[in-house]
Amino acid sequence: MSVDPARETPVAAAQARPALGLSTRFALLLAAISLALVATVCLLWYQQGRGADAVIRHGSESLHQLAFSSLQRRGQDQVAQSAAALAAPLAAGDRAAIGRILGSVRRQTDVVYVYVFDAEGRIVHDGAGDASVGAPMDDPFAFQAIASPEPVVQWSDEVMDVAGPIRGDGGRLGGLRVGYGLERIAAQQAEAQAALGERLQDLSRRQMHWQVVFVLGAVAATLLLSFLLERWFVRPIRRLADAAREIEAGRFDVPGLLDGRDSRRRDEIGDLTRAFGRMSESVARHDRDIRSMAYSDALTGLPNRLALRELLDARLREQLDDGGQLALLFVDLDDFKRINDTLGHDAGDEVLGELAERLYVCVAEVGGESAALARFGGDEFIALVSGADMRQRAALLAESVIAALQQPFQVLGQQVVLGASVGITLAPQDATGAGVLLKNGDVAMYQAKLAGKHCYRFYSRAMDQAVGRRMQMESDLRGAWERGELSLDYQPIYQLADGHIVGAEALLRWKHPEHGMIPPSVFIDVAEQSGLIDLLGRAVIARACEDAARWVGADDDEEAPFIAVNVSARQLRSGDLPEVVAAALADSGLPPGRLHVELTETTILGDEIQAGALLARLRGTGVRVWLDDFGTGFSGLSHLRRVPVDGVKIDRSFVTDVLRDPDDLALTSAIIAMAHSLGITVVAEGVESEGQHDILRERGCDLAQGFWLARPMSAEAMRQLCRAGLRGYDAEPRLDTGSY
Missing domain, CATH: 3.30.450.20 (PAS domain)
Known part of the structure; x- marks a missing residue:
């Protein structure tokens, strides 16, 4: 019987080729x-x-x-x-x-x-x-x-x-x-x-x-060493190779392997020989273990993506043949990356382990014995529930999951609060194939995140259209700055002690030619995910510096207001932020001290070493650095001491309830005291009432901004406001420029 050379296996081909033995190689060496x-x-x-x-x-x-x-x-x-x-x-x-x-x-x-x-x-x-x-x-x-x-x-x-x-x-x-x-x-x-x-x-x-x-x-x-190598190593290894071929053929009980002279040696060759003697049992045991590992998640012990796909295919065949229904819940954690960035990946793994236990309990209680839970990947989990009245049971399970995950986690002595966004798709109503069901669940989960997170959404055909609209928005956003659709408004920032205007925050606006004004919370997210934020960030910094260079007070000796520009995490990670800022200052002629760069807590804490180095370079040129949305992340006094900042902005969520919630008032007062102890300026954003203004001034807050003080306005209106020389907003009527 002839053998086709083209079908010869690599191992057989390697064995057929003449090769140099170890003794020959040692001799040549x-x-x-x-x-x-x-x-x-x-x-x-x-x-x-x-x-x-x-x-x-x-x-x-x-x-x-x-x-x-x-x-x-x-x-x-x-x-x-x-x-x-x-x-x-x-x-x-x-x-x-x-x-x-x-x-x-x-x-x-x-x-x-x-x-x-x-x-x-x-x-x-x-x-x-x-x-x-x-x-x-x-x-x-x-x-x-x-x-x-x-x-x-x-x-x-x-x-x-x-x-x-x-x-x-x-x-x-x-x-x-x-x-x-x-x-x-x-x-x-x-x-x-x-x-x-x-x-x-x-x-x-x-x-x-x-x-x-x-x-x-x-x-x-050399000659003596060659002889000893042949006797001590080459010959025993040759015998072990013969035994390995026997084991490869499935004959694990090799005669004479454990009772030969090589097995009685008290060195590495003897250990290797004895290991070969135990290989039959070990290989069989490892084969079982490998199959188990291939279908389970090592961290949570849940079925993994491969096992889920096989289980989903089997459930679909079973339910569709019996005329039943199947619900797939796509669970994704909200802002889980914060834990890895701030507390470390070990803490993140600990949270995932406890989270899997909570999910398993919820799925078992609501879904029954037939329900299944799997880790799809990262911080994503899939739950399968089958039976009757699937829409109501799936909604009940989603609510139970969201409520369970909102309970605090204890990690490294800290309380961590998470949430989840859940997408639900039903079979056979939405699809009958596993791949399409997983895609639909992912789309529904994404819509839940767009709806504000910590909620669930059922898949619908309209969601596919929403995904298409988002892709269209990304396409429209490309080139929007060059077409003049994007512009900057400025919200004044006042000094609480005397009501004097000291600066303004640049706010990006998009007026779409067909859809009108697009909220920043919508298109900024698209820009972040598509990478357009880098180009837009450069343009915003340059335009803001140009506009601020024309702001002068009524008194020429008076210090001109500063301009505050928000910088995204992606811009900070690019590493060229100091060069971008330097180019904008040089082109506009704006003094470095009049530019304030604002970054969120999570942006900085994601990589304190790189962020600290970049911010130190910025501050070395005279540019001020502000920490935005302070109090919403995992920051503390130790982070403020390690990361060089000139000021912090108290998040508007604390300012909103400062008159009603004693905890928010206490936290706001603590932030002000902590920042002042470090020589850091404090700004309160979202001041929308006189009472908020008065209590912030009483607690020693330095600066404030909000609709009660002044609404966002155009660059020209801001220039006129600076020229008017208003020194106290308490004595002047509120300025309403009609901004959105």
């Missing part, structure tokens, strides 16, 4: 190591020879420099001393005394010539037979020596010429010139170089001897 050792020794020999040549060369150069430096110092000292001794005889014209002094110099072995010459360069005495007396010195070196305060030197190949001035009481009398021969220095240098070469050659021969011994020893050790 050891041969390569031996060759590398020999090559290394040869390289050492070569480098040693080059090193010896370099030592001789550098030593010769050093000896040369040392000898010539010593001769130069000796010549300069001798000329200086002799010139001092010749001053009196030369001034008196005592040739005999001059001859005696020059004779002592001339008797030195390396002195070639010696001359005494007068101030005009004529030779007075040559220390010998006076044959050259009266002859002029025909080179400029003599006159250079007369003019120099110290002896000077010039060199040639054979002579070092040293000359120095002879001074008397009446000034310079002439000079002394001595020539030193260099033959003796060259001979000494050659002798020393030859001795150094002999020493180095002798040292090289001894090193070469020991290197040869080392190479021979390494080769012998």
Whole structure:
């Protein structure tokens, strides 16, 4: 029977190909190591020879420099001393005394010539037979020596010429010139170089001897190691490979594996052999465990996505065949990312574990024994309920789930409150296929989030249209700024102490050509999820700086109002916020101190290290940093100390009930006191009544904004308000610009 090569398995193909065994590979490896050792020794020999040549060369150069430096110092000292001794005889014209002094110099072995010459360069005495007396010195070196305060030197190949001035009481009398021969220095240098070469050659021969011994020893050790590796490792591994092939074929009871000599070894080979002997039972047990793991979630113990899909297909077949109904509930946690970002993923896993237990209890109580719960992924869960009157039972289960998840969780000593958005779809009313049902449940869950979260929605055909509208909105939002559909309004910010306007917050508005005004809560969410917020954020910062640059008070000496611009988490994560702000300030000419950047608590606490570094860079340029919606996240005094901010804005949810709820009043007062203790300014937003204004001012709040003070207005209206120079809103009528 022939075998089709194209259908041959990779394992069979690998077994059919000739391969190098471990013994052959070890032999090749050891041969390569031996060759590398020999090559290394040869390289050492070569480098040693080059090193010896370099030592001789550098030593010769050093000896040369040392000898010539010593001769130069000796010549300069001798000329200086002799010139001092010749001053009196030369001034008196005592040739005999001059001859005696020059004779002592001339008797030195390396002195070639010696001359005494007068101030005009004529030779007075040559220390010998006076044959050259009266002859002029025909080179400029003599006159250079007369003019120099110290002896000077010039060199040639054979002579070092040293000359120095002879001074008397009446000034310079002439000079002394001595020539030193260099033959003796060259001979000494050659002798020393030859001795150094002999020493180095002798040292090289001894090193070469020991290197040869080392190479021979390494080769012998390599051969011994090859033999030991073959005996201790290669042969036992070959036997283990044979046993592994038996186990692969399903024959887990390999004869002689546990009672052979390898199993009695007390080393790693023995451990491996004994492990192979236990493999039959282990493989069977692990096969069962792997199948269990493949269909269950490791964190919650619930069925996972794979098990859910198989269960959903089976339930659909069963219910549809019997004419029954099935409800699928798509449960998604609201703002679960806050826990991972602020408390860590371990805390998030702890919350998911407790949450799964609560969900399981709800599903079992409301759905009955046939109900099923699975973790779809991340913070998403799927519940399946079957039977009669599914719409009412599904609604009851959704309400029970939402109520159960709204109960506080205790995590790391803190209370964490979560919510859930639930999407419900029914079969066969909405769909009969598992994939379509899951899609419908996801769409319904998303509509529940758009409805304000913490609620449930049943799927309807209209929801598909809503998804289409959202996609259309994203398409329309692209280019809306360039088309002039997006604009900025500004809500003034007042100082509570005297009612003086100190700044304004930039608010983005979208006037759609067909649908009119689109609420920011709608299109900002679309911009965040689509990534358009980066482009819009850059444009808003640039336009706000341009508008604020034209705001000046009625009194030119008065400080102009600042502009506050909101920055999203996506803009902060991009990492280029300081550059964007710097470009906007440079183009508009707005001083950095008049720009306030506002970020929410959760934006900063998502990554305190990166946020702190970026905010520090911004504040270093003079830009102020404000923390918006303060009090709604997991922030505290420790976070305020780690993240550099200049001010906090109390969330409007606390300001709204500050007159009715003692807890909100206490929390607001605590925020003000805490911020002031850190030198941080406090702004209250959402001030919509005189009572709110008065109690905030009484509690020491610094700034405030809200409809009771002034509504959002256009850039031109804001400029006029600044020019009007209103110093107290209590004394002026409310400004209503008709803004939305």
